[in-house]
Amino acid sequence: MNAHSSTSAPVTVLGLGPMGRALAAAFVAGGHPTTVWKRTPGRAGELVANGAVEAPELTAAIEASPLVVVCLFDKESVREVLAPAASSLAGRTVAMLTTFTPADARKVSAWLAEHGADYLGGAIMAVPTMIGQPGSQLFYSGPRHLFDTHRATLERLGTSKHVGADVGTSALYETALLSGMYAMFAGYYHGAALIGTAGVSAAEFATYFVPFIQAMATAADGAAEFIDQGDYTTDVQSLEFNRSVLHHIVHVSEDQGISPEVPAMVRELMDRQIRAGHGADSATRAYESIAHPRG
Numbered sequence: 460m461n462a463h464s465s466t467s468a469p470v471t472v473l474g475l476g477p478m479g480r481a482l483a484a485a486f487v488a489g490g491h492p493t494t495v496w497k498r499t500p501g502r503a504g505e506l507v508a509n510g511a512v513e514a515p516e517l518t519a520a521i522e523a524s525p526l527v528v529v530c531l532f533d534k535e536s537v538r539e540v541l542a543p544a545a546s547s548l549a550g551r552t553v554a555m556l557t558t559f560t561p562a563d564a565r566k567v568s569a570w571l572a573e574h575g576a577d578y579l580g581g582a583i584m585a586v587p588t589m590i591g592q593p594g595s596q597l598f599y600s601g602p603r604h605l606f607d608t609h610r611a612t613l614e615r616l617g618t619s620k621h622v623g624a625d626v627g628t629s630a631l632y633e634t635a636l637l638s639g640m641y642a643m644f645a646g647y648y649h650g651a652a653l654i655g656t657a658g659v660s661a662a663e664f665a666t667y668f669v670p671f672i673q674a675m676a677t678a679a680d681g682a683a684e685f686i687d688q689g690d691y692t693t694d695v696q697s698l699e700f701n702r703s704v705l706h707h708i709v710h711v712s713e714d715q716g717i718s719p720e721v722p723a724m725v726r727e728l729m730d731r732q733i734r735a736g737h738g739a740d741s742a743t744r745a746y747e748s749i750a751h752p753r754g
């Protein structure tokens with residue numbers, strides 16, 4: 460168990476980009492002795508004014524706390540920063556809040572284990588202004604006892620969920636949610652371009668798009684039932700029906716002189732299932748074109 464009470468557990472944050480600064484600020488606001496480090500020293504300004512301690516050098520930053528939160532740009536910057544400091548990491552838990560692939564997480568975790576340090580994979584589903592606020596959601600994976608030991612500190616950043624023993628799993632959750640987000644935005648860009656041909660602004664389109672998509676997103680629960688049961692039998696809104704809607708969207712896009720590639724991509728996912736003889740099944744069967752691309 461953590462020797463410190465939940466508000467006094469010291470924490471170190473490596474990396475003070477917009478996200479690292481937000482993480483450190485939330486720890487300071489939560490009353491944690493917070494040590495920060497950035498490769499260009501003397502730039503921790505407001506954080507120091509609010510009570511954080513800027514370590515003069517990396518090893519001092521790492522040695523200041525049992526929990527070291529790493530929020531750097533990417534895996535290369537993590538390697539560049541941690542490699543020279545390997546000997547100071549022994550006995551500490553590194554919570555990796557840098558965006559990693561699952562493979563990156565496993566590799567860095569194995570490297571840390573060689574140096575006597577523990578690894579907790581992390582993923583931030585929030586932008587810096589959300590950190591420490593309602594709606595900020597973080598996923599962690601790796602040994603459950605590490606999460607439990609540091610949970611009270613990590614909860615300062617937002618709702619924290621442990622999603623599995625494999626250190627790479629949190630990165631997979633992050634990637635899955637980001638994939639959904641980017642596809643949703645591609646739909647917004649397409650819709651804005653389409654309606655833009657009538658001189659309607661993207662801002663006006665957003666006022667219709669947001670409530671419509673929020674309402675539609677709840678249908679993911681119904682889609683999940685088909686996917687989890689592996690049974691796409693339905694008597695409403697078949698693949699054939701939805702494919703004709705997608706074809707209509709592609710056709711109108713071409714008529715209006717904009718690129719049809721967003722709806723054409725979704726139509727292709729449906730077409731593959733129709734060609735395999737599943738036209739009467741639920742449109743959710745398009746999932747199979749992605750999950751099992753070779754059938």
Ligand SMILES: NC(=O)c1ccc[n+]([C@@H]2O[C@H](COP(=O)([O-])OP(=O)(O)OC[C@H]3O[C@@H](n4cnc5c(N)ncnc54)[C@H](OP(=O)(O)O)[C@@H]3O)[C@@H](O)[C@H]2O)c1
Nearest residue numbers: 474475476477478479498530531532536557558583586587
């Ligand atoms: N910002 C977001 O909305 C958001 C949301 C979710 C997740 N994340 C993830 O959080 C991580 C940090 O995001 P951020 O927005 O704070 O990114 P950022 O602006 O790129 O800052 C990252 C930090 O990494 C440092 N850095 C980069 N290369 C380095 C190197 N070779 N050696 C030492 N330090 C190095 C930068 O230092 P300098 O300032 O000295 O260049 C900076 O302090 C990323 O992995 C990002 O994907 C961000």
